[in-house]
Amino acid sequence: MTTPWPYPRWIAHRGAGKLAPENTLAAFRLGAQYGYRMFECDAKLSRDGIPFLLHDSTLERTTDGTGTAGEFDFAELARRDAGSWHGRAWAGEPLPTLESVARYCLANHFFLNIEIKPTPGQELETGRVVAAQAAQLWAGAKVPPLLSSFRPESLAGAREAAPHVPRALLLDSLWEGCIEQARQLGCVALVCKYTLWDAALVARTHGLGMRALSYTVNDAAAADALLALGTDGLITDRVDLFSPAA
Ligand code: G3P
Numbered sequence: 676m677t678t679p680w681p682y683p684r685w686i687a688h689r690g691a692g693k694l695a696p697e698n699t700l701a702a703f704r705l706g707a708q709y710g711y712r713m714f715e716c717d718a719k720l721s722r723d724g725i726p727f728l729l730h731d732s733t734l735e736r737t738t739d740g741t742g743t744a745g746e747f748d749f750a751e752l753a754r755r756d757a758g759s760w761h762g763r764a765w766a767g768e769p770l771p772t773l774e775s776v777a778r779y780c781l782a783n784h785f786f787l788n789i790e791i792k793p794t795p796g797q798e799l800e801t802g803r804v805v806a807a808q809a810a811q812l813w814a815g816a817k818v819p820p821l822l823s824s825f826r827p828e829s830l831a832g833a834r835e836a837a838p839h840v841p842r843a844l845l846l847d848s849l850w851e852g853c854i855e856q857a858r859q860l861g862c863v864a865l866v867c868k869y870t871l872w873d874a875a876l877v878a879r880t881h882g883l884g885m886r887a888l889s890y891t892v893n894d895a896a897a898a899d900a901l902l903a904l905g906t907d908g909l910i911t912d913r914v915d916l917f918s919p920a921a
């Protein structure tokens with residue numbers, strides 16, 4: 676039996692998909708304007724151990740900086756412009772700390788899916804620190820954030836630091852033993868690349884008491900098929916296409 680699921684069905688990928696600079700508070704605000712109440716974001720550690728939002732290991736694609744983000748203290752990362760790459764309207768948008776995003780979500784009663792996206796080599800530590808901070812920030816909140824990761828070591832670190840904060844295993848393929856791994860890590864959900872789902876996998880996942888979520892669903896026919904399969908959540912870039920009330 677699956678346990679009650681407190682999260683909305685629709686989740687805005689990296690804040691507002693591609694409509695705003697990903698993983699910034701500006702993106703969250705735009706996603707919220709489209710009616711979204713749950714957001715996915717990517718979190719990693721600065722050199723001095725501060726969890727902050729960034730998808731890539733390096734700064735080049737989405738900031739005006741260069742190099743491996745995790746090799747800078749957060750005070751240096753805070754000076755980077757994470758908006759201009761997307762357009763002049765977003766110039767000066769900072770890299771947010773996980774703490775600032777948590778405060779935004781808590782104040783607005785929004786839900787958060789924190790993808791633990793470690794700098795390579797920091798899998799266990801990133802899982803530990805992100806989960807510990809999430810537990811602290813959401814202490815006393817009705818619904819905790821959902822922690823997810825492609826990296827089992829990160830989920831193991833998260834479980835060690837904050838066993839009560841729910842975890843999900845991200846899968847871009849059905850690698851040998853992945854479902855057993857999710858079970859061993861006490862995951863409440865599998866978050867699969869959406870093309871992996873079929874009726875048998877949904878039944879197996881639900882039969883094991885886990886929820887079935889998908890990323891990144893940007894196509895209406897694919898979304899209809901996933902909902903018809905009985906899956907539980909869809910992460911999308913297309914906040915402008917899908918109404919989160921559906
Ligand atoms: O968490 C789902 C999705 O964000 C995983 O892929 O590369 O967009 O972080 P990616």
Ligand code: MG
Binds near residue numbers: 715716717790
């Ligand atoms: Mg992600």
